[in-house]
Amino acid sequence: MAIPELGTEFLFRKRPVAVPGDLRPAWRIGLLVLLLKRCCRQSRSSLTRLHVLNWTIRTEGNQQALLALVGNALRPDSLVVRFDPAFNRAVDFAIGEGLVRRVDGSRIEITAAGNALAEEIGKDKEMYPAERLFMDEIRQSVTETLVESIFGTR
Template sequence: MTEIDLANRRFSFRRRPVPVPGDLRIAWRVALIMAMLGSSRANRASLAKLHIINDAIRSGQQDKLKTILSGTHAAVPWNLRVEPAFARAVDFVVGEKLAIWTKATGRAALQLTKTGVDAAAAVMGVEDALVEERAAVAELAKLITETGVGALLGEKVRA
């Protein structure tokens, strides 16, 4: 058996591109937020509603959420997973003045600006991008009311 002399060998390293899944790119998240706000009533949605829709789309549980919202099953709290990357995309949307902070039913909410409305329309108008996501957002954003958000989060109804 021959012994390999590694001490006299040179090693070189080359940086290779690593593909990043679409849902980890900020452009994907910003486009999704624009679609969510553009599909919501008055181009406004609470941060909780945005997180719920984002979570349903990311986890592939849109159908489960639709079933819960349809009322055919007893309302159960949604096990919400809050993503730091989604929060950074929200900050980017606000920083780019596509949306402003406001309130919806006592919760922190985002509302599209004029520029944001145009951007949301552009996102929704692209036929071959975010096809599944846009379809889910268009349906879910209309189904989830702020009262429904409270029920999904397990909030008690105030008398």
């Protein structure tokens, strides 16, 4: 490609770009089954609650904000939760792989295969160490009612 104003030619080459681990679908699928197994009653959740949990786990600041909300030290409308399209894609891949399934239209439920994957991940202490600590801290305190209050639907 020649640019006459600059008096030189430019050559553009496509180069591979490394994708950070937390953006890779495999990482998110593992996180999804862990969230369903450890933070959701009956290993079932709305997609909205899963997005809130995914957003929370991403940074320590988000984790502290959610803990403050659960502890009634923060108002629900003060959180700005970001929905991540890559997480939706991971949910779709997990459905395609038979690890989770949709129930009642908008709810996601773990399957036997997803349960087995969560158990395998649980055996390896080097996988998701920080995320697991946070999951142990919140357990099932992020209820559907709490999520609805964040978005003002109640």
